[in-house]
Amino acid sequence: MSVLVYTESEQGKFKKVAFEVASYAKAVADQLGTTVTAITINANDVSELGNYGVDKVLKVSNTALDNFNANGYAEAIKQAAEKEGTKVVILSSSANSKYVAPLLAVGLNAGYASNVIEAPSNISPFTVKRPAFTNKAFETLTINTDIKIVGVSNNSYGLVEKSGSASAEDFSPTISDLGVKVESVDKASNQVSIADAEIVVSGGRGLKGPENWGMIEELASVLGAATACSKPVSDLGWRPHSEHVGQTGKPVAANLYIAIGISGAIQHLAGINASKVKVVINTDPEAPFFKAADYGVVGDAFTVVPQLIEKLKAFKAQQ
Amino acid sequence: MKILVCISHVPDTTSKINFTEGDSKFDTNGVQFVINPNDEFGLTRAMWLKEKQGANVTVVNVGGAETEPTLRKALAIGADGAIRINTAATDGFSVAKQIAHVAKDGGYDLIIAGRESIDYNGGMVPGMIAALISANFVNNCINLEIDGNNATAIREIDGGKETISTSLPLVIGGQKGLVEESELRIPNMRGIMMARQKPLNILDPIDANNETTSVKFEKPAPKGAVKLVSEDNLDHLISLLHNEAKVI
Numbered sequence: 001m002s003v004l005v006y007t008e009s010e011q012g013k014f015k016k017v018a019f020e021v022a023s024y025a026k027a028v029a030d031q032l033g034t035t036v037t038a039i040t041i042n043a044n045d046v047s048e049l050g051n052y053g054v055d056k057v058l059k060v061s062n063t064a065l066d067n068f069n070a071n072g073y074a075e076a077i078k079q080a081a082e083k084e085g086t087k088v089v090i091l092s093s094s095a096n097s098k099y100v101a102p103l104l105a106v107g108l109n110a111g112y113a114s115n116v117i118e119a120p121s122n123i124s125p126f127t128v129k130r131p132a133f134t135n136k137a138f139e140t141l142t143i144n145t146d147i148k149i150v151g152v153s154n155n156s157y158g159l160v161e162k163s164g165s166a167s168a169e170d171f172s173p174t175i176s177d178l179g180v181k182v183e184s185v186d187k188a189s190n191q192v193s194i195a196d197a198e199i200v201v202s203g204g205r206g207l208k209g210p211e212n213w214g215m216i217e218e219l220a221s222v223l224g225a226a227t228a229c230s231k232p233v234s235d236l237g238w239r240p241h242s243e244h245v246g247q248t249g250k251p252v253a254a255n256l257y258i259a260i261g262i263s264g265a266i267q268h269l270a271g272i273n274a275s276k277v278k279v280v281i282n283t284d285p286e287a288p289f290f291k292a293a294d295y296g297v298v299g300d301a302f303t304v305v306p307q308l309i310e311k312l313k314a315f316k317a318q319q
Numbered sequence: 320m321k322i323l324v325c326i327s328h329v330p331d332t333t334s335k336i337n338f339t340e341g342d343s344k345f346d347t348n349g350v351q352f353v354i355n356p357n358d359e360f361g362l363t364r365a366m367w368l369k370e371k372q373g374a375n376v377t378v379v380n381v382g383g384a385e386t387e388p389t390l391r392k393a394l395a396i397g398a399d400g401a402i403r404i405n406t407a408a409t410d411g412f413s414v415a416k417q418i419a420h421v422a423k424d425g426g427y428d429l430i431i432a433g434r435e436s437i438d439y440n441g442g443m444v445p446g447m448i449a450a451l452i453s454a455n456f457v458n459n460c461i462n463l464e465i466d467g468n469n470a471t472a473i474r475e476i477d478g479g480k481e482t483i484s485t486s487l488p489l490v491i492g493g494q495k496g497l498v499e500e501s502e503l504r505i506p507n508m509r510g511i512m513m514a515r516q517k518p519l520n521i522l523d524p525i526d527a528n529n530e531t532t533s534v535k536f537e538k539p540a541p542k543g544a545v546k547l548v549s550e551d552n553l554d555h556l557i558s559l560l561h562n563e564a565k566v567i
Contacts, residue, residue: 068476070446070456095477099458102415102446111412111530114442132536133345134437136336140535144528179455180485185476193478199566223567235500241461242475247332247437248356248495256566267332273539277564279556280545290545295559299550308553315557315567 002035002055003028004086006077008094009043016159016196017092019052023160024152025090026053027119032088039080039171041065041073050166052159058083058171065175067182068096072175074103079173081108081147088126089149094195101151110147117156117274134247135273153274154195155253194245197226199256200275202245204230206261206282206301210238215305216260222312228252230262246271261301264289281305320374320465320487322365323422325432325444326393327355327408328386332437338536345438345536347385354389357433361493363503364463365431366397372465375399377425381408381417387519394514395506401517406524409533411439415447416527423452427488429470434459434492445492454488461496 005025007018025036035055040046042065046057058080065072077100081089089104091097093115105112116128117138125142128150132139143150194200201220203213213227220227227243234244245252247267257275261282262268269292272278280293281304290296297304330336330350337346354362365376378393379402380386390401404417422430430449435442449456455470457463461480462473465487472483472491506514548556560567 070458074450095459095475098442099446099456102443103450103456105412105443105530106415106447106450111410112441112443113531115440127534130440132439133330133336134440136538137338138537138539139439139533140537142532142534143530144532145530180457180472180483183471183482183484185479185481187476187479187481191478195477241496242480244495256560256564270332277560277566279560290547292542293545294543294564295556296545296547297550297553297556298547304550304553307550308556311553311557312567315561 002037002084002086003032003088003090004077004081004084005036005038005054005090006097006100007038007040007043007049008092008096009040012042012044014043014048015094017094017154019159020154020157021090021092021152022049022052022054024119024157026160026162028088028090029053031120031123037080037084037086038166039077041076046166046168050164051161053162053164054166055164057166057168059168060171060173062172062175064178067185069178069180069182070099070103071177071179074100074107075175076173077104078107080171087147089147091149091151093151093154097151101149105149108147108149109145110149111143111145112149112151113141113143114151115153116150117153119157131274134270135251136270153253155198155255192224192226194226194228194243194250194252197254199223199225199258200228200245200252200254201225201258201260202228202230202262203233203260204262205232213239215309219258219305219309219312222309222316230268259289259293260305262289263287264292320368320372320429321425321427322368322374322376323425323427323430324358324362324365324376324378324393324398325418325430326358326362326378326380326389327433327436327438328352328380328382328389329355329436329438332356336538342536343533352389354393355433355436357435357437357494359503360495360497361431361433361491362393362396362398364493364497366504367498368465369397377402379404379418379421381406381414383407390519391514392506394517394519395510396504397510399517401519402522403519404522404524410529410531411441411443412447412530413527415444415451417524418444419448419451420525421522422448429465429487430454430490431493432490434494445490449490452488454490455485456490457483457485458492460491460493463491463497
C-alpha cells in the first residue's frame with residue numbers, strides 16, 4: 001500500500017529532484033496514512049533518502065540500466081509498484097521521468113497527471129493542480145483510476161527534511177525488452193542545465209549578436225546559473241535550440257530568472273512564468289516584460305550587465 | 320513506409336486564455352486554432368521523409384468537426400490523407416487509446432506525435448501510444464533518420480543530447496529540431512486546392528474511459544507592479560534579491 005517514489009540518480013549520486021519527489025511522496029503518504037518506498041536504479045549510497053521521509057528503499061543494481069532506458073526503467077518501477085501493492089507512484093518532471101511515466105501508466109493502467117505543483121488537495125477523489133496552457137492557467141484535475149501516477153513539477157514543492165532513516169533492500173526486477181539503444185551521449189559536464197538550474201540568465205535580441213554572449217555566460221557563472229535565450233535568438237542561430245525557453249521551447253521553473261534584452265512576447269512569458277522571481281533588464285521601459293517581472297532595470301545591457309557582474313562578484317566575496 | 324502523424328488542434332500561441340461554464344471549460348470564443356507547434360515540426364519531418372525516401376503520410380486527430388480546418392491545413396502542407404476520430408479529446412490516456420487503435424488497425428511503421436500539446440501540456444500521448452501498441456519509443460526527439468527497418472534518433476536530455484538506435488515500428492515524441500523553424504511550410508494555393516480532394520475519414524471512437532477528469536481552471540493571480548531599480552544603483556538590486564526575494 002505504501003507510496004512508491006522513483007528517486008533519480010546520475011552516475012550513482014542522487015539528483016536534487018530525487019529529494020523533492022521524496023518530500024512530496026511523504027506528504028501524500030501522510031495523507032493516506034501509509035509509508036514511503038523509494039526505488040533507485042544504480043544509486044550508490046541511498047541512506048540520504050531517509051532525511052526526506054523515505055521509509056524503505058528498493059535498490060536496483062543492473063548494468064543493463066547504466067544508460068537511462070525508458071522501457072527498462074518503466075518495467076523496474078512497475079514491478080516495484082506491484083511488489084509493494086502501491087496505489088500512488090510519484091516521479092519528477094525531468095526529461096527522463098517524463099519519458100518513463102506514460103509507459104508506466106499503460107503498464108499499471110494508471111491515470112497520470114504531469115507537472116503537478118502542489119500536494120493533493122483531496123485524496124478521494126484524488127485531486128491535484130497543474131499548470132495548463134503553458135503556464136497561462138492552472139488546471140485542477142482528478143485521477144480516477146485505482147493506481148495513480150503523479151509527476152511533480154521541478155522546483156515546485158521544495159525539499160522537506162525529516163529526521164528518519166530508510167531501510168534498504170536489493171530488488172532485482174526482470175528486464176527484458178529495452179527497445180532502444182543509446183549509442184552516444186553528448187552532455188556538457190561543467191554546465192548547469194536549464195532543467196536543474198535554480199537561477200537562469202537569459203538573453204534576447206537586444207544583445208545584438210552572438211559575439212556579445214560572453215557577459216551573459218559570465219553573469220551565469222558568477223551566479224552558478226544556466227544560460228538560456230529567447231526564440232528569435234535561437235531561430236537566428238546565435239545560440240543552440242537547447243537554450244530556447246518559452247512556449248515552444250523549454251519551460252523554466254527556476255527560483256530566479258534574469259531576462260536581458262528580451263522584450264517579453266506572450267509566448268516567452270508563458271514559458272518562464274513558473275519561475276518564482278523575475279528580473280528584467282531592458283532599454284525600453286514599455287517592453288511587456290516589465291509587466292511580468294518582479295524587479296526591473298531600465299537601461300542598456302551593455303552598461304548594466306558588466307557592472308552587475310562586478311557588484312555580484314563583490315557581493316559573493318563577502319558571503 | 321506508412322507514417323501516421325498525430326495532430327492536436329490547439330489555440331494559437333498568442334491567444335489570451337479564458338474559461339467558461341463556471342471555469343470548467345476553455346473559452347474558444349475569438350480564439351484562432353492552429354496545428355500544435357510540436358506536431359507541426361513532426362509533420363514537416365514526415366514530409367521530408369516522404370520526399371527523400373517515399374512514404375504515405377496520414378494525419379490523425381481526436382476531436383469534433385471543429386478540428387477539421389486544422390486537418391485540412393495538414394493536408395494542404397502535404398499529408399496524403401486524414402482521419403478524425405469523432406469524440407472530444409478530454410483526457411490524454413483516452414486520446415492515446417483512440418489513436419493506438421487506429422495505429423494498430425492501419426499497420427503504420429512510424430508514428431510521429433509532438434512531445435506535448437501547448438494547451439494541456441500533458442506530455443503523455445506519444446509514450447502511451449507506444450506502450451499500447453508495443454512499438455519502440457523515443458521522446459524529446461530532435462532528429463530522426465530511417466534506413467529500411469532501422470531508425471537513428473537524437474533525443475534531447477537535460478543538459479545535452481543522446482543518439483539512439485532503434486527499429487520500426489517506432490513512435491516519437493517530437494519537437495523543434497526535427498526540422499528548423501525556417502523549414503516549416505506555409506500551404507500554397509495548389510496545396511490548399513489539392514487538400515479539398517484528399518480523403519478525410521471520420522471514424523467512430525472506441526470505448527475508452529477518461530482516466531483523469533478536469534474539474535476546474537483558474538488564471539494566475541494578477542502580479543504586483545514591478546519594482547524598478549535605477550541602473551546607477553545596482554547594489555540595491557542585489558540587496559533586494561538577497562534580502563527581500565531571498566534568491567541569491
